[in-house]
Amino acid sequence: MKKVIEGSMAVAEAVKVCRPHVISAYPITPQTHIVENLSQFVADGDLKSQFVNVESEFGAASVILGASATGARAYSTTTSQGLLLMTEVLFNIAGLRFPVVITCTNRAVSAPINIWNDQQDVMTIRDSGWILLFAEDNQEAADMHLQAFKIGEHPEIMLPVMVNMDGFILTHAFEPIEFIDQKMADEFLPPYKPELYLTTKNPLTFGILAEPDWYMETRYRLQKAIEASSDMIEEVADQFKKTFGRYQGGLVEKYRLDGAETVIVSMGSVVGTIKEVADELRDKGKKVGVLKIRAFRPFPKEAIYDALKNVKNVIVMEKAISLGATGILYDEIKAALYGKPSQPKISGFIAGLGGRDIPKESIMKVIEKGEAGISDNVFVDLKENLIGGK
Amino acid sequence: MEIIPAVTYTYLRSKKKFPNVWCAGCGIGIALGAIIRAIDNLKLDRNDVAMVSGIGCSSRMPVYVDFNTLHTTHGRALAFATGVKLANPKLKVIVITGDGDGLAIGGNHFIHTCRRNIDITTILINNSTYGMTGGQYSPTTPFMKIGTTAPYGNRERDFDICNLAKSAGATFVARGTVYHVTLLEKIVQQAILKKGFSLVEVISHCHTFYGRLNKEGTAVKMMEWQKEHAIPIQAAAKLPPEKLKDKFLIGTLWDVDFPEYCEEYDKVIAQFQVPPEDSEGKK
Numbered sequence: 001m002k003k004v005i006e007g008s009m010a011v012a013e014a015v016k017v018c019r020p021h022v023i024s025a026y027p028i029t030p031q032t033h034i035v036e037n038l039s040q041f042v043a044d045g046d047l048k049s050q051f052v053n054v055e056s057e058f059g060a061a062s063v064i065l066g067a068s069a070t071g072a073r074a075y076s077t078t079t080s081q082g083l084l085l086m087t088e089v090l091f092n093i094a095g096l097r098f099p100v101v102i103t104c105t106n107r108a109v110s111a112p113i114n115i116w117n118d119q120q121d122v123m124t125i126r127d128s129g130w131i132l133l134f135a136e137d138n139q140e141a142a143d144m145h146l147q148a149f150k151i152g153e154h155p156e157i158m159l160p161v162m163v164n165m166d167g168f169i170l171t172h173a174f175e176p177i178e179f180i181d182q183k184m185a186d187e188f189l190p191p192y193k194p195e196l197y198l199t200t201k202n203p204l205t206f207g208i209l210a211e212p213d214w215y216m217e218t219r220y221r222l223q224k225a226i227e228a229s230s231d232m233i234e235e236v237a238d239q240f241k242k243t244f245g246r247y248q249g250g251l252v253e254k255y256r257l258d259g260a261e262t263v264i265v266s267m268g269s270v271v272g273t274i275k276e277v278a279d280e281l282r283d284k285g286k287k288v289g290v291l292k293i294r295a296f297r298p299f300p301k302e303a304i305y306d307a308l309k310n311v312k313n314v315i316v317m318e319k320a321i322s323l324g325a326t327g328i329l330y331d332e333i334k335a336a337l338y339g340k341p342s343q344p345k346i347s348g349f350i351a352g353l354g355g356r357d358i359p360k361e362s363i364m365k366v367i368e369k370g371e372a373g374i375s376d377n378v379f380v381d382l383k384e385n386l387i388g389g390k
Numbered sequence: 391m392e393i394i395p396a397v398t399y400t401y402l403r404s405k406k407k408f409p410n411v412w413c414a415g416c417g418i419g420i421a422l423g424a425i426i427r428a429i430d431n432l433k434l435d436r437n438d439v440a441m442v443s444g445i446g447c448s449s450r451m452p453v454y455v456d457f458n459t460l461h462t463t464h465g466r467a468l469a470f471a472t473g474v475k476l477a478n479p480k481l482k483v484i485v486i487t488g489d490g491d492g493l494a495i496g497g498n499h500f501i502h503t504c505r506r507n508i509d510i511t512t513i514l515i516n517n518s519t520y521g522m523t524g525g526q527y528s529p530t531t532p533f534m535k536i537g538t539t540a541p542y543g544n545r546e547r548d549f550d551i552c553n554l555a556k557s558a559g560a561t562f563v564a565r566g567t568v569y570h571v572t573l574l575e576k577i578v579q580q581a582i583l584k585k586g587f588s589l590v591e592v593i594s595h596c597h598t599f600y601g602r603l604n605k606e607g608t609a610v611k612m613m614e615w616q617k618e619h620a621i622p623i624q625a626a627a628k629l630p631p632e633k634l635k636d637k638f639l640i641g642t643l644w645d646v647d648f649p650e651y652c653e654e655y656d657k658v659i660a661q662f663q664v665p666p667e668d669s670e671g672k673k
Contacts, residue, residue, distance in 0.1 A: 025539060026495070027523035028464075032538075036524070039539040053527060053539050053546075056465065056495035081445075081463055085495075110463060113445070 001179050007138040007170040008033030010177040011077075011103055011163075014142035016047045017185035018101075018149050020075040022067035024052045024060040028082040029115050030167040031105040035077060057082035061089035061102075068098035069206055071197030073149065075100065079167055080107035083121045087128070093160045094129025094222065096207055099152030099192070100160045101145060106268065106319075107167040108354040116355020117167045119268060122296075123320035123328050129222050131161040131229055132297040134267040138175045140248040141165040146180065146189050147236045153192050157229045159222075166269040168355070180244070188243045230298045251300035253292040254307050256282060260289030262313040262371055265304075265333060267293045270317065270351070270358050277363045288367065293329065301336035308333075309342040315370035317363070317380075319352045326377050345370075351380035398426045401436065407454050411447070411522075415609030417568030417594030418448050421515055424571055425484070426455065428578040440481040442471040444496060447522045447596075448488040448515035457484075465496030468503040471510050479652040482582060485512040489530040490520045493549055497529070504558035504587050508651040511581045512589045514551060517596040525599025536603040555589040556644045562588035563644035568595070569616040570640060577642060586650050593620070593638070 005013075011034050015023075023042070025035035041047040050067075054060050057078050064074035078086060083104055093100055104122050108114040122132060131151060135141035141163060148161035165171060196204060210218055234250035241247040253271075256278050257263065264274050271292045281288040291307050293300070308314050314337075316330040325331065330348030337343065347370040352358045362381050369375050402408070412418050429439060439457040443449035445464035452459035458481065462470045467485045475483045492500055492514045503510065519537060520526040527537030527544045530551065534543040552563045562584040566574035574592060581588035595601060595612035606612050623641035626634060 025526075027490075027520045027526040027539070029523055032523045032526065036526070036538045040541050043541045051539075055497060055529065085464075111461075113461065 002176045003179060004174050004176050006033060007141060007165065007173050007175065008105075009037055010138045010142040010175070011145065011165070011171075012037030012041065013177075014145040014180055015075055015103075016041050017180045017182050018075070018145055018189060019047070019073065019186075019191075020049055020101075021072035022050045022052065022064060022074045024054055024063035024067075024074070024076045026054050026057050026060045026078070026082065028057070028079055030107060030171045031077045031079045031082070031103070033171065034103060034105070057085040058089060061086035061093065064100045064102075065089055065093050065096065065098060068093070068100045069096070069198045071192070071194050071199070073153075073192040074098075075102070077103035077105065079105045080109055080115075080121045083125060084109065087125055090125055090128040090130060090160075092207065095218065097158040097222070097225070098160060099149070099158055101148045101152065101163065102160070103141075103145070103163045103165065105167040105171045106164050114354040115167075117169050118319035118353045118355070119164070119166075120320040120353070122162065122164050123322075126297060126328065129159070129226065130297060131159050131226065131233070131295070132164060133161065133233075133295055134164045134293060135170065136248065136253075136269060136271045136292060138165075138170055138173065139177055139246070141170060142177060142180070143240060143244070143246060143248065146185060147233075147240055149192070150189050150236050150239075151229060151232050153194075154232055155195065157225055157232055158194075159225055159229060164268065169269045178244075178246070184243055188240065226298045230295070230300060233295050233298075249292060249294045251293075251295045251298075251303045252307060253294060255290040255292065257289040257291070257307060259287055260311055261287040262315065262367060263289045263291050263308060263311045264315045264317055264363070264367065265291045265293065265308075265329065266317045267296060267329065268319065270319070273358060273360060274317070274363055277360050277367070280360075281367070296329070299332055299336070301332075304333060304336045305340055308337065308344055309340065311344045313371050314344045314346040315349065315366060316346065317349045317351050317366060319350075321350050321377075330377075345374055347375040347378070349375065349378050349380050356381060396423075397430050398423050401426045401430070401456050402454055403456055410454055411450050413598045415597055416447070417517065417592075417609075417613070418451065418515055420568040420571055421448075421513065421574065421592045421594065422451055422454070424566075424574040425513060425578050427575050428582060431575070431579055432582060434482055434582075438480065438482055439484065440471075440474050441484045441486060442467050442474060443486040444491040445522075446488040446491040446520070447517070448486055449491055451486045465491050465494070466499060467491065468496060468499040468510070468512065472503060472506075472508055475508055475510055475652060476655070479509070483510045484582070485510055487512060487514050489514065489516045489518065489549075489551070490528045493529040493551065493554075501554070501558040504555050504560040504589070506651045507559055507561055507586045507648050509585055510587055511578075511584070512587070513578065513581075513592060514589060515592045515594050516551060517594045517600060518548075519596050519600040521596040521599055525596070525603055531600075535600075538599070538603065551591045552589070552643050559587070559648075560589045560644070561586035561646050561648050562642070563591075564589070564642045565591045565593065565638070565640050567593040567616040567620050567640060569613045570620060573622075573640060580642060580645075584645070586648060
């Protein structure tokens, strides 16, 4: 059954069929509608879950850590400043190998304060040990939550997963959404049964002090688990297709890459606009394709090389930057292609920071620039009068 | 009749930052007016005033006024303000916060700044909800009142802000409302003059979210509620307990003296710092 609903509602409906035992929440724009909907489900008895309204995002992340330690399926959602406030706990959740799921409704980071979309928030916590997935539209965002729990809870993975969806652009957009049937969801995502959890029957210790003689091995195993999740992400996407008939890609989605000379690489909702641009250029006979990154962690370097090896121009467009260095996705794509037999030209563009619109014309210009030569760290659509120019 | 433009206008960044974000009928503007008049009455140089805030409806206030202003992260205004005051004790530091910003995410900073008794004036505008994000229940949403995250009533108890501040060590605690605006101006003035940590709780209303969810009517209706439920502390002393049921006190509730933190800090430095003339070439 398809219904036109808000992105936040689509996510709330998807989280509902995942049957989380514990949900923690602290209000922050543009995430709040998700937890408001969930609190209504819980209050109405439609979702048997403990809904905890906490005093900060630090508390929100801590609550799901604690819940997951007892073997509960736990969920929270946040964005921007809230995500940064969670940072200490995010590292702990990953280190403790608790497969919780958080939705991050991506938003710019202060200062200056800005509540609109970019992806600086999630890119700042990229080294925390979480699996990071990015949705292009609301159907994908909703579906990703079922996949997220399934990937994270696999006994060989046991990792937290963050589903990223662009704030406002997706969260507040109304789109036709295919609802997920509870029975099918239960079939796809069975109850979470961890091997180890806190119980009075068999007391265990989690998170104790690791001395220099064995701390490093815990990090190595964490790294191996994230690497191993690559196959799991692909496998779960295939299983999802089998059960629900929808497939939005595994680690990456290749769009019109056949014979493509120029390929734009990006993540999140802007991919939709880029696809339209590619269609228009293809109609004019230009060989343009799109590579959508669905999983940023684990970073799918083989899949990326495989998709880009026969391409002339690679154009990376992203909504975040490692200040003082370059665009983060740009940097990592260059690294993925380093030393390989085929060496496409790679350009990097920073766009859409703090909610700056990315219209089709801007993408066209970016393509022209990327095809003309190598562009490095170019900020798209800067206003010259605001940066000391004329 | 001669029309004198209100003094408040001369303190506003009216050309740059308006229109403001507050809903028509919001009490925060009234509180802002009272704060500006208090500062004007005290004849403070506006360049000596630093207004610091975090995030939320009330925290938008510094954006609109022509003082030194610092708009920071959610809940941390008091921590930032502590840095401002310690680095430059000459500044009159005024923190504007709300119930969510000041008592939930910033609750830890709140109690410790009270305890430290640093000379900061904190105006906490209590509208019983997270207004900016759409009416979730906050630490001051009364028991069983509705929030968007408590659709069938909040099962948690609300903070008594003034008692909390007093217990935590604030040396000046007062409560006003946006209805009793003359009183508010007066207590803000006292709070600014107080040497030490002072807290003014301002009972306000969020008719847009809290009022609508709890069927408490228009802004005017909610201000009438403030009028009917606030009892001046002097009057309360003469009233029997049954007349005080469901009411709250307004006025100066607590005013004691205790050494102020910046001055104490300077004493430590004065006691142990080697005078400059001794430090040269005598080691």
